[in-house]
Structures are given as C-alpha cells and as structure tokens.
Amino acid sequence: MYLPKEVDRILYSGEQIAQRVKCLGAELTRDYDGKNPLFICVLKGACVFFGDLIRQVECPLQIDFFSVSSYCGKNSTGVVVRDLSKLPDVRGRDVVIVEDILDTGHTLSRLKKDFLEREPASIKIAVLLDKECRREVKGFTADYTGFVVDDLFVVGYGLDYNQDYRNLPYIGVLKA
Numbered sequence: 423m424y425l426p427k428e429v430d431r432i433l434y435s436g437e438q439i440a441q442r443v444k445c446l447g448a449e450l451t452r453d454y455d456g457k458n459p460l461f462i463c464v465l466k467g468a469c470v471f472f473g474d475l476i477r478q479v480e481c482p483l484q485i486d487f488f489s490v491s492s493y494c495g496k497n498s499t500g501v502v503v504r505d506l507s508k509l510p511d512v513r514g515r516d517v518v519i520v521e522d523i524l525d526t527g528h529t530l531s532r533l534k535k536d537f538l539e540r541e542p543a544s545i546k547i548a549v550l551l552d553k554e555c556r557r558e559v560k561g562f563t564a565d566y567t568g569f570v571v572d573d574l575f576v577v578g579y580g581l582d583y584n585q586d587y588r589n590l591p592y593i594g595v596l597k598a
C-alpha cells in the first residue's frame with residue numbers, strides 16, 4: 423500500500439469507505455425515488471466521492487460540477503472563492519450538493535444560499551466527512567454524512583493538502 427511519508431496513519435480504508443458510500447447511495451435511492459435529481463459535485467475535493475456515490479444511486483439522475491475554494495494549507499481562509507457565472511442552472515430541480523468535508527461550514531452554507539437564490543425545488547447536502555467539532559456556522563448540518571471525524575487534517579480519496587494526496591485510495595491523517 424502506497425503510504426507517503428507525510429501520512430501518519432489510515433483513518434478509513436478504501437473498503438470501509440466503499441461500504442459507507444453504498445449505504446448513502448441506498449438512502450439517496452429511497453429518498454429520490456420517482457424524481458430526477460441534479461447531483462452537483464463541489465470541485466475539486468469531492469470528485470472521487472462523487473464518482474463513487476452516483477454509481478450507488480439507483481434512480482434516474484443528472485450531474486453537474488462547480489468549483490469552489492476556501493482553503494490555503496491547513497486553514498480555511500473564510501473567504502469562499504467561486505465564479506457565480508458558472509453556477510449550474512438549478513431552477514425547479516431537486517438538487518443534491520456533494521462535498522468532501524464539512525468543516526467550519528462557511529463553504530457549504532455560502533453555496534447553499536447561492537443555490538437557494540436560484541429557486542431549486544429542493545436542496546440537500548451530502549458530505550463524506552463532517553468535522554462537527556470545528557463548526558463556526560452554528561446549527562449548520564449536512565443531510566447525508568459518511569463519517570463524523572475529530573479535529574484532524576485528513577487527505578486522500580479526493581482530499582488534498584496544497585493539491586497533493588488526492589489520489590490516495592484511503593483517507594489518511596496528515597502528520598502534524
């Protein structure tokens with residue numbers, strides 16, 4: 423197993439992630455039965471999770487992508503950088519925003535507001551990881567969560583540190 427020297431340990435193996443993603447897919451399949459939801463991948467971090475998740479959803483759906491950034495190194499800048507002219511058209515759609523990790527909550531709460539202004543029929547949030555203990559946007563939660571994690575900086579399975587480690591097939595803890 424490829425374990426870069428900067429990675430301290432594996433938090434969730436590829437197999438554990440696959441099992442959990444399968445459960446999330448089953449939940450989404452039930453909830454979106456008879457609808458044609460639009461799944462939106464928040465780039466870049468959610469790309470791997472997104473590809474696996476949509477293949478576990480057994481109902482008609484469509485996909486789109488949106489690029490957002492707020493992180494620099496291990497710290498959220500608090501400023502959510504995005505190009506609103508590239509926001510997918512969500513009017514009247516049942517939208518599922520798919521993100522890698524919910525941390526302070528600034529990114530997803532901002533994004534949810536952006537989408538709500540464009541009048542979707544409904545909007546839900548799916549995240550692979552939730553660092554509940556780091557929330558700054560009080561009361562903000564996801565509708566579908568893979569794993570709740572402690573205050574650790576994690577990489578792999580799409581998640582990066584300064585754009586590295588996205589290709590690891592597991593979620594690992596970065597050394598301090």
Ligand code: IMP
Pocket residue numbers: 467492493498521522523524525526527528529530574575576577581582583
């Ligand atoms: P928030 O606005 O603080 O909720 O930040 C969410 C974004 O920060 C996520 O989409 C990730 O891109 C990034 N992020 C937060 N924690 C981590 C981590 O442990 N590893 C990699 N990226 C992280």
Ligand code: MG
Pocket residue numbers: 464465466467468521522523
């Ligand atoms: Mg992200």
